[in-house]
Structure formats: structure tokens, C-alpha cells
Amino acid sequence: MFTSWVVFIALVVVLVLFIAGFYNRLVALRNRVDNAWSQIDVQLKRRYDLIPNLVETVKGYAAHEKDVFEKVTEARSRAVAAGGVAEQAAAENQLTQTLRSLFAVVENYPELKANQNFLLLQEELSGTESKIAYARQFYNDSVLKYHTAIQSFPGNIFAGMFGFGERQYFEAEPESRGPVKVEF
Amino acid sequence: MYEEIGRNRRASWLLIAGFIVFIVFLGYVFGELTYLGYGGMVIALIIALSMTFTSYFYGDRIVLSMSGARAAEKTEFPYLYNTVEGLSIAAGLPMPKLYVIDNAAPNAFATGRDPEHAAIAVTTGLLDKMDRLELEGVIAHEMSHVADYDIRVATLAAVLVGTVVLLSGWLRRSFFWGGARRSRGRQGLGPILVVIGLLVAVLAPIAAQMLRLALSRRREYLADAQGAMLTRYPPGLAGALRKLAAEQGTLAVNEATAHLYIVSPLKAGDVAERTSTLFSTHPAIEERIKRLDEMSLGEAPGPSPLGT
Numbered sequence: 001m002f003t004s005w006v007v008f009i010a011l012v013v014v015l016v017l018f019i020a021g022f023y024n025r026l027v028a029l030r031n032r033v034d035n036a037w038s039q040i041d042v043q044l045k046r047r048y049d050l051i052p053n054l055v056e057t058v059k060g061y062a063a064h065e066k067d068v069f070e071k072v073t074e075a076r077s078r079a080v081a082a083g084g085v086a087e088q089a090a091a092e093n094q095l096t097q098t099l100r101s102l103f104a105v106v107e108n109y110p111e112l113k114a115n116q117n118f119l120l121l122q123e124e125l126s127g128t129e130s131k132i133a134y135a136r137q138f139y140n141d142s143v144l145k146y147h148t149a150i151q152s153f154p155g156n157i158f159a160g161m162f163g164f165g166e167r168q169y170f171e172a173e174p175e176s177r178g179p180v181k182v183e184f
Numbered sequence: 185m186y187e188e189i190g191r192n193r194r195a196s197w198l199l200i201a202g203f204i205v206f207i208v209f210l211g212y213v214f215g216e217l218t219y220l221g222y223g224g225m226v227i228a229l230i231i232a233l234s235m236t237f238t239s240y241f242y243g244d245r246i247v248l249s250m251s252g253a254r255a256a257e258k259t260e261f262p263y264l265y266n267t268v269e270g271l272s273i274a275a276g277l278p279m280p281k282l283y284v285i286d287n288a289a290p291n292a293f294a295t296g297r298d299p300e301h302a303a304i305a306v307t308t309g310l311l312d313k314m315d316r317l318e319l320e321g322v323i324a325h326e327m328s329h330v331a332d333y334d335i336r337v338a339t340l341a342a343v344l345v346g347t348v349v350l351l352s353g354w355l356r357r358s359f360f361w362g363g364a365r366r367s368r369g370r371q372g373l374g375p376i377l378v379v380i381g382l383l384v385a386v387l388a389p390i391a392a393q394m395l396r397l398a399l400s401r402r403r404e405y406l407a408d409a410q411g412a413m414l415t416r417y418p419p420g421l422a423g424a425l426r427k428l429a430a431e432q433g434t435l436a437v438n439e440a441t442a443h444l445y446i447v448s449p450l451k452a453g454d455v456a457e458r459t460s461t462l463f464s465t466h467p468a469i470e471e472r473i474k475r476l477d478e479m480s481l482g483e484a485p486g487p488s489p490l491g492t
Contacts, residue, residue, distance in 0.1 A: 032276075036276070123266070124262065127269075127270070128266070130267075131269055131273055133270075134270045134274035137274055138273055
């Protein structure tokens, strides 16, 4: 009688420890997804801050290219206002494209391409863009790992019990896989 | 990756344990040969412990100063900073400290004891000769060393093996002037011990060197593969290795730190360094490029093995 009680209690303790361990693992994975998202956010903000400076610098040399500036500024404010993973991703892709047309315009102004300030901004921007790409990659990796944990057995049971929901992937535009490059 | 970290932790402990045992044994033999007696052992233990402590906590600084590296400022090298920051984000690791070595020969290494205390050093030649994708490949290779704790083993090995070589040399010399004084010395274990001690003093540095080299060769392939997965672009690192292979420049480095670099910084004409042998710190570059090219062909950039 006594031994069977001991065995029973031991089993319960092991089970509780196992569930606790699993729960903690899921929390850690979910926190990493959230942290990875905030990493993207930091870099996106950095990019928003750089764009007005860039537009001002280019304006000094190519004031009449109004169209492009307006598009960039507009795309930027839309991206700043965007909320949610999918909407943000779409707005960012839009912004990347308008920036490309801005840099295409720069092609026609050799003095601008020699401007020290412009070169510095350009380096900062392309550096930030590749950081965004890497942050996105890390975010998607984290989401993948988190999903694997909450979708496979026995994680799916705990996930349902404790309310671990799925997260969205940050979809990149098809042609910009790998580090985003500002082309010249 | 977890297995890799576990393996490196064990390797670090083994390295430290082997080092302490070896130094204490040397001290014992030294004590027997001179008038120090057991004092030799005590002194050796103190030396061994303080050396271990130093190499664990200050090994990165020792290695960096040996290589002539200086801290890189963000204002001076924005390009390098942006690249490393991007890859540390991709690997989910803290930003390592950055150093540059003023030398035209392209090369790079990573050191430190864990990802929170890591440093990456690159030569100015590397920054000049690589384009962004190639530089990313090189930095990703170094970040993989950081993520896997290779840096801890490699840095410990650099300092401890250097010490073993140095002390064995002293002991060998001490046999000449110590041996005569002891010839009338005590009976018993004495003579046998002297023979064993002499053998150890001769063989240990060779064994230690081979251990240091073997430790690093396998890691290079692994860091190449992981680095390529981190950038999702194997041709970047492959291109960088091609350029590194074409450059014949050498760095003024201490041989004890040669295994840390992405390609061997020792004289390129050295046969041992051009081919994969027991005595080379790195696998042949051609073989590394071949493996990366195979990765690019079967391109299916799945989830990164890093950040598990």
C-alpha cells in the first residue's frame, strides 16, 4: 500500500515538473518571437528617421523631381502608421520600392553622388535595410520554431490549455530575399 | 548547435584540467631535479591556476594585443559596424566588440569567452578588398564561432598551449644545469622520474600543438556552413575565400594564435599551410570553397541552424 502511494506521488511530481518545463519553454519561445519583432521595429524606426534627411539632401541637387519625393514621403507616413504584421510588411515593401526610384533619380546627378553627406546617408540606409532583412529573417526563424513547438505533440495540448496562439510570418516581397541592397 | 556548445564546454574544461595536471607534473619533476622538492609542485600549481584564470578572463585581450588590433570606432568604420550589427541581429546574439588590424593582408578572427564577451577583429585589408556580400560572409563565419563557443576553446588553447610550449622549453634547459647538481641526489624514483620528465618535456609541446590544430580544423568547416546559412547566401563566403586564397600576404602573428584566423595568417609558401595535414591550422581553402559551392547548388535556404 505504502509503496504504491510513493510511486503514485512520484509520478505526479514528475508529470508536474514535465508540464512546468514545457510551459516555460513555450514562454521562452514566445518571448523570443516578441523580442525579434521589436528588433525589426527598432530598425524600421531608424529607417524612418533617415528618410527625411535623405530626401532633403537629394532635394538640394534635384529640386524639380517633386514626384519622387512626394511618393517617398507618402509611403513613409503610411509605413509609420501601419499596424499589425501583414499591413506593416506590405507598407514596408511599398516604401522600399519608392526608395529604389529615388536612388534611380540620383543616378542622373553626379555631383550628388560625390556629396559626402549623401554618401554617409546612403551607407546608413543600406546598412539599415540589410539589418531589417536580417531582423526579419530572425523573426521568421523564431516564429517557425515557436510554431513547431506549439503544433507538434505534446505541445499542441499545452498550447491549447494555456492559450499559446500562433504568430504571423513577416512576408518579404518575392524578389528581395537575402540582404536588401540599395542599387545604383 | 546545442551539441556543439556542449562539446566546446567539455573541451574547454578538459583543456584546463589537462593544463593544470601537466604544469603541476612539470613542477614536481622540476622540484625533484633542484633543491625545491615539493615546493616546485606548489609553485607550479599557483602558476597553473593563475594562468588558467588569466586565459579565461583576459585571454581575448591577450590575443587581441598579440595581433596588434586596435578598437574600431563606429565613426571611422560605419560600414563594418552596420554589417556586424546586421549579422548579430540575424544570429540573435549581442553585438560583439570590434577591432581592426592595420594590415593590407585580408584576414579576420573572433575571440572571447562567450557571446556576451566576444570580439571580432578584421584587417584593414579585408575591408578594402571585400564587397559587402563577401564581408558579410566572413563576419557570418566569425559570428558562428561566437555562437558555438568556439572562441572560448580557441582562445584558451592559444594562451595555454603557448604556456606549455614555453614552460617545456624551460624544463628542457633546466635538465642541463639541474641534472648535474642532482647526480648525487636521492635514490628511489629519482632516475626514472627524470627520464619520464624529460620525455614529457619533449613530447608535450608537440602534442599540445597538434591538439590545438586538430581542435580548429573541424570547426572551420562547421563555421563556414553555419555562416553561409546565416547570410542565406553561400556564394558570399565562397567569393571571400577565393579572394583570401589569391592574396599571398602574411600577418605578423604569433604562431600560437594562428588557428583563430579565418584563413591561416602564416607564410603562404609553407607546405604545411597549403595542404591539409596534421600540422596545418586550417583545412585547404579549395576544399572549403568546394563545400560552399555545393551548398549553393542545392540551394534550399531552410531555417537557420543558428539561434536554436
